[in-house]
Amino acid sequence: MKINDLYIAIGNRIKYLREEKGISQQDLAARCDFEKSNMSRIEAGKTNLTIKTVYKICSALNIKISDIFYDI
Amino acid sequence: MKINDLYIAIGNRIKYLREEKGISQQDLAARCDFEKSNMSRIEAGKTNLTIKTVYKICSALNIKISDIFYDI
DNA sequence: AAAGTGGTTATCATATATGATAACCAGTAA
DNA sequence: TTACTGGTTATCATATATGATAACCACTTT
Numbered sequence: 001m002k003i004n005d006l007y008i009a010i011g012n013r014i015k016y017l018r019e020e021k022g023i024s025q026q027d028l029a030a031r032c033d034f035e036k037s038n039m040s041r042i043e044a045g046k047t048n049l050t051i052k053t054v055y056k057i058c059s060a061l062n063i064k065i066s067d068i069f070y071d072i
Numbered sequence: 073m074k075i076n077d078l079y080i081a082i083g084n085r086i087k088y089l090r091e092e093k094g095i096s097q098q099d100l101a102a103r104c105d106f107e108k109s110n111m112s113r114i115e116a117g118k119t120n121l122t123i124k125t126v127y128k129i130c131s132a133l134n135i136k137i138s139d140i141f142y143d144i
Numbered sequence: 145a146a147a148g149t150g151g152t153t154a155t156c157a158t159a160t161a162t163g164a165t166a167a168c169c170a171g172t173a174a
Numbered sequence: 175t176t177a178c179t180g181g182t183t184a185t186c187a188t189a190t191a192t193g194a195t196a197a198c199c200a201c202t203t204t
Contacts, residue, residue, distance in 0.1 A: 003124055048160080119191060148202080153198080174175100
């Protein structure tokens with residue numbers, strides 16, 4: 001897998017898990033303490049996330065980090 | 073879990089998986105195309121890894137990304 | 145002794161993730 | 175119409191991860 005495809009897969013996974021919880025991008029962003037624009041960037045797979053950011057998102061979604069990488 | 077404990081847990085996990093494969097830090101670093109000093113820093117949990125770096129390490133160890141976060 | 149292996153720590157420059165702001169679009173409600 | 179919600183994109187400053195180098199330690203081998 002190419003690295004950009006990995007970013008996109010992670011973004012898609014976050015989007016899927018977020019929608020599963022029925023919350024909006026801006027809600028999730030608020031729970032993570034950052035702006036909705038950044039959440040959009042993340043879900044679009046436009047950034048090479050750090051573990052800290054993944055951790056914030058997982059905490060906000062109340063899931064484990066491994067849930068993000070399930071089947072990746 | 074505090075964020076620094078997460079970094080340390082990930083570093084420990086990488087160390088464990090590396091030793092399981094019976095390779096040295098410097099070998100793993102070489103496979104990842106970076107210096108052994110950086111590998112030491114990573115295993116010590118002194119850095120907030122990016123996905124790209126995790127990906128390089130997993131590729132070098134021939135494991136899945138989710139293996140790094142197993143039980144974390 | 146000298147050389148090699150495995151690992152740690154400090155330091156630096158450079159690339160880039162993050163956090164923030166603003167402008168924008170589409171759809172819906174008042 | 176206006177206002178609100180949900181999302182996207184561009185841009186910027188600042189913080190920091192990465193990549194690299196060097197010095198160092200302990201241990202083993204020659």
